[in-house]
Amino acid sequence: MKQDTISQDRRALLQAAAAAGVGGLFASTSATALQASPPTPSGSGAPRHDAVLFPPAPLAQQPYQLLPVGAIKPTGWLRRQLEIQAAGLGGRLDETWPDVGPDSGWLGGKGESWERGPYFIDGLLPLAWQLEDPGLKAKAQRFIDWTLEHPWDNGMFGPRQNDDWWPRMVMLKVLTQYHELTGDARVIPFMTRYFHHQLQAMPARPLRDWGRMRWADEIISVVWLYTRTQDPKLLELAALLKQQGYDWQARFADFPFKEKVDAKGLQAGVGDAVFMQDRGQEVHGVNHAQGIKASPMWYLVSKQEADRKAIHHQLAMLDRYHGMPNGMYAADEHLAGLSPSQGVELCAVVEVMYSLELALAVTGDAPLGDRLERIAFNALPATFTDDMWGHQYDQQPNQVECSLHRKPWTTNGPEANLYGLEPNFGCCTANFHQGWPKLTASLWMASRDEGLAAMVYAPCRIATQVRGTPVEIEQSTDYPFRQSVRITVRPQQALEFPIHLRIPAWSRATVLRVNGQAQKATAGFTQLMRRWSPGDVIELEFDAQVRVERGHHDAVTYTRGALVYSLPVGEAWVPWRKRGLTTDWMVYPTTRWNYGIVDAPASVQEHPVGPVPFAGKHPAVTLQVQGRPVPAWKAEEGAADPVPQKPEPAKDEPAVALTLIPYGAAKLRITAFPRVPAAT
Structure with a gap:
């Protein structure tokens, strides 16, 4: 009887897959999950929650798998960095920001009830266990307990103020981590009931806007649960998510967004409605960050080599038309071209990191690890104050002032590069928490x-x-x-x-x-x-040589190993407004920044790694290079002009020694320089 039931479920799965346009995907019936350590059975016959489980057939066999959350604990400078996060907004945000405070909809209150509660816990949870901090664990536990104890009658969960699929995709990631940490028996039946409900409801209530663009984030949780239950309904749901989701691979096959987005064209809609339209969603920087994982995650289901490899073409297109020296692409809300004075949103930084962490496991392609390190050790720390009580919405590789200006953004407002509680928009305030903890979990x-x-x-x-x-x-x-x-x-x-x-x-x-x-x-x-x-x-x-990379307008950037180097610009921090436990800051330059680089060897000096690993005042390593002032290179509305292609250095000023520091340590900086001849 049991075998008959399995066969019936199998036929239903194949029919559903065919209806979704993915017929034949599930033909393999190879054996059980590969495991780095075989799970020991519990009293219920379920695998141990701390066992390493590889996705079983008919899913693809991936070469690597993340260890269960909590298996890796930070030490050394990384632990100090996580302790800084915990003592700052990362651990105390709920004490000063109502959107994740006691009235949050994800605690049963009437406050914000969409993505911010799940975003916050998605990073707070691993941080709490990595530091073994009882206070942080208790904060995370309140959100998790409320979620698990208040399911809807139909299997839906979360605040009843909305039924959007998207924020639940984030909370599902929280629940998978929580189960790996605790083995809480409530999680698997809770997720199973929700996924069965979603499978029934999605034909009439399909994915829309953010959920449609970010459907791969749910595939993560679907695969996680399938690995533990082998419920064939989950593969039906995966096929339906793919069918209703945005086709990132097809979009990049003929990538049309080859220049900075025309803000006027985007704003043809009414108010913020542009963000819900296809064009606004297609060029949105964070959607791209999450879309990078779509093809490798779908490869687990399709087992098609084209899906496994697609991420490399996607990254190449972003590099070619929007690439930045810090390993990211320009997307100050929307794709923004190649000028290093354009910015990139903090949400995009942490989401690209997470996409790369997963893709590295699924594909086993080592270059993804190189890029992950470049982003994690440069773009991530650059966008925070040293104490992590303030962050930027957008960071710029060439960032010479952080003040209230409208240039050079695509669609952002004048607060975009301020350091503070929630500059420009609060999504990054809630979402940045996952960056360091999830990197730690992927080491x-x-x-x-x-x-x-x-x-x-x-x-x-x-x-x-x-x-x-x-x-x-x-x-x-x-x-x-x-x-x-x-x-x-x-x-x-x-x-x-x-x-x-x-x-x-x-x-x-x-x-x-x-x-x-x-x-x-x-x-x-x-x-x-x-x-x-x-x-x-x-x-x-490792053999880390100083390298000079060429970029937009033939600009040069210095790297050594995983670190990118920048000229720090003197900083005058001016408080703009008090925000509860923190402050919003503007930062003005106090030293000259408009230098060109002379073609001459660079020298390296190493210094102690201090209590703040990416501190600008005490950098752990510096480069000495030669530069000459370029008087015609100026700033407009606080933003450096694009790097001049054929600059004229000051004729009456000789070359001077410039000290470059790690990109992540310089809050005002020049990273991409024009090339100038040595003085005659």
């Missing part, structure tokens, strides 16, 4: 060959199981400020398994040793297969 992953993989380098400790044996790993490093990494492997007992090490493409002569013995390292992933004994040590020395 190491399980590999499909029952091993472990170092994906991003930062100081941390890992506790997991490999082939049924407890294994601890300690990764000691000041990377990206330094280039050495020491990895100590401590299995409970001697154990043979592979360790994969991501070797950045920029490191051309990486030195790799195991217990002092040299090993061969190649760009991409290097696999070390051996019998590991407690206390074995892996040592990495």
Whole structure:
């Protein structure tokens, strides 16, 4: 009888898939989930919540899988960064911002009831457990308990003030993390009931606006639950989400957005209605950030190689027409072209990071890790005050003033690059919290060959199981400020398994040793297969050379390893208005910024990594270069003009030494410079 039921469900699934235009996707019936450590059964027969589970057939076999949330704890400079976040807006936002305060709709109140509560908890939850902070755990628990204890009769959940699918996509990600941390038995039946309701309701109430553009964010949770229950209805739902969702792969196949968006054309609608129209949604920067994950996530269902590879073309198009030196693309609300004076929204930064973290696991393509590090170690810290009590909506690579001006934004208002509580719009205030915690949760992953993989380098400790044996790993490093990494492997007992090490493409002569013995390292992933004994040590020395990259108008940017470097501009911080526990700030330049770069060797100086890792006053590493003033390069309404292509340096001023610091440490900065000849 049970087998008959499974067969009937199988036929129904195939029929639904065909109706969704994806016939034949689920033909494989290969065996159970691959696991880095086989789950031990609980009393209910369910897998252990802390086991590493790879998606089972008929889903694609991905090469890597994130470890359960909580398996990785930050140490060193990374822990200090997370502690700064917890002591600032990241841990205390609910105390000063009503949108996630006691009256939040996600706590049963009458306040904001859409995306901001879920956004806040999506980052607060992993932060609380990574720091083992009881106060932060209690804050997150209130939102989770209210959500789980107040389902609607039909299976829907969340505030009754709206029935939008989109904010629930975010809360589902929260629930998957929460289950991995606690094993709370309420989560799986709760999610199952909701997904069954959604499958029935979506034909009459399809995805719209934000949910339509961001449908891949729900695929994450659908796959997560399918991995644990093998409920065939979930694959029907995945097919329906794809059918109703925006086709990101098709859009990038013939990418039409090759210039800065015409704001006047976008604003042809009435008021904010433009954001709900297709054109406004198609060029929205955060939609692109979340759309980057659509093809790799759908590959898990389709198993089509074109879906697995599509992310690389998407990134290449964004780089070609909107690329910025910090690894992002210009999108100050909407796609904004190539000038480094354009900005990018903080929400886009953390969402691109999350998309890359998932895509790195699904595809196993090492260049995605290179880009993830570039964004995480540059664009992410750049957009916060050192104490993380203030953030920007938009950051600019060439950012010479943060004040109330309307230029050079596409559709944003004059507060866009101020540092404060909620400049321009509050989505980033709620959403930025996921950046550092989710990066921490992605530093190491399980590999499909029952091993472990170092994906991003930062100081941390890992506790997991490999082939049924407890294994601890300690990764000691000041990377990206330094280039050495020491990895100590401590299995409970001697154990043979592979360790994969991501070797950045920029490191051309990486030195790799195991217990002092040299090993061969190649760009991409290097696999070390051996019998590991407690206390074995892996040592990495990356070859980080100073490199000069060319950009828009032949501008030059300096990089070394994962870090981008900028000329810091003197800062005068002027309070604009008090906002509860924090303040909104304008920042004005106090030093000259309009320099061109002379073609001459750069020198590197290393300094201690201080208590604030990305502090501008005490940078951990600096570059010395040569520059000459370019008087004709000016600013208009607080924004640097585009980099001049053939600048005339000041004839009566010789070249001077310029000290560049990590991009993330400079709050006013020049990152892309014109090239000038040396003085004659």
